[in-house]
Amino acid sequence: MPINQELRVGIAGLGAVGKTLARRLDDGIFGLRLAAIAVRDPAKAADTVAALKRPVPLVTLAELAEHADIVIECAPAHLVAEIAEPVLRAGKTLIVLSCGALLDRMDLVDLAREHGGQIIVPTGALLGLDAVTAAGEGTIHSVRMITRKPVRGLLGAPYLVDNNIRIEDVVEPIRVFSGSAREAAKGFPANLNVVVALALAGVGPDDTQLEIWADPELTRNTHLIEVDSDAASFSMSIQNIPTENPKTGRITAQSVLAALRKVRSPLRVGT
Template sequence: MSGDKEIRELRVGIAGLGAVGTKLVEQLDQGIHGLRLTAVAARDKLRAAEKLRGVKGHIAIVDIAELAEHADIVIECAPAELVGAIAEPVLRAGKTVIVLSCGALLDRMDLVDLARAHGGQIIVPTGALLGLDAVTAAAEGTIHSVRMITRKPVRGLVGAPFLVNNNIDIEDVTEPLKIFSGTAREAAKGFPANLNVVVALALAGIGPDRTQLEIWADPALTRNTHEIEVDSDAASFSLRIQNIPTENPKTGRITAQSVLAVLRKLRSPLRVGT
């Protein structure tokens, strides 16, 4: 008699087929232990069908409200305004949603209550940041302060609501320019497509109103750079990361890889990290 247990595959659905969603489709198609891609949702279903051409197995192309019927885990890779519409059906079904646009959660913390009530779960991946394990561990004690400085290429910041609303033109800057200083909550509203990283940091640590952030537009940069300083009763540490953008300058390559790392942990016989 074999000692091996048959592991039921978890069905995965993806909402959004931009740079991150497309990369996840490719990797899931190549195979991740214990997981199977079963459904995607995209605004343009014909284009989605083109992107899925050649993918092994049958992948349902559905509306976002239907993803929960086809998947055990749904990965949100969509605009921030769709987070609620994607997450609610999944959480009501007691399933798991991986949220990349975590800045949207600050105005939708009712989703956490929904997950609690129905046995669902919201996972926020590390994304383009690093050191969240250390921040989470420090939060088990007392964190005195968290400060982050983000420096981005100009083209990755153009069009952000904060810049538009304050008539700040950065397209012709010739040297580094500080364009924002404030809290993570304020940054999430002003830069919804750029600063999910600071919201993840805030949720791991001392919250969006005590986590401080500076944003710099730097015409000399080609990579998104984040520096974090944390002071707590257990440790004081500084972290720095430079992320290589995808074809979408607002998104780093490591974002998709971070989601893949989460997915592999779900069924891995060896899990490393908090």
């Protein structure tokens, strides 16, 4: 497709990330146009849509593919397949934020391949995915990640509920999970898409190891990643400032915007 041809962008979900993306696309990004938004409750989205300078239709999840060339999933994880299937069957591009949901639906990758579509997992709250994917061209020996989060960012996680782990009143850091990325994706579906992205970039969800700590002193989500490979050994640390949703960092929306700009930019930096 010519680089100067405008692409239509659809957004599924208007939480903290979806609202930010809608506003930024509405302000204007070269070669991209906000074309449609899909939400479960149109009434709740009315004010956000009404504030846009360029009005766009509110449509159903199934209809997004008809209105957009690129669809950005900003919805709860259990809706990923419902959003993805019509987009990929139409041979279009899906940007997935709830990438943990892909682990149980890798058939969506086959669907994209069959119809000429594409699934993009943006860097999100994790730095250094370029380095991990580059290392994956050789042999990665190990990938380990330690996540520390404010207590309120972990409250209600299924793993904590199922194992009767109470963290509301902790007064010092407590390790609440140790295991694989696959296990973390099931137990913390709203919190740990970051480790799934790391796993997909590197050695896979079963060999990527993770610890999760609840820390009452923290105000930011922090991640430490250590990678050892035949090409390089490296470690990365990041502290993400949360949005109004404590489970989501501000950099997540900015990561999607950076990925979108690369689609139409005459100069692309990074793999």
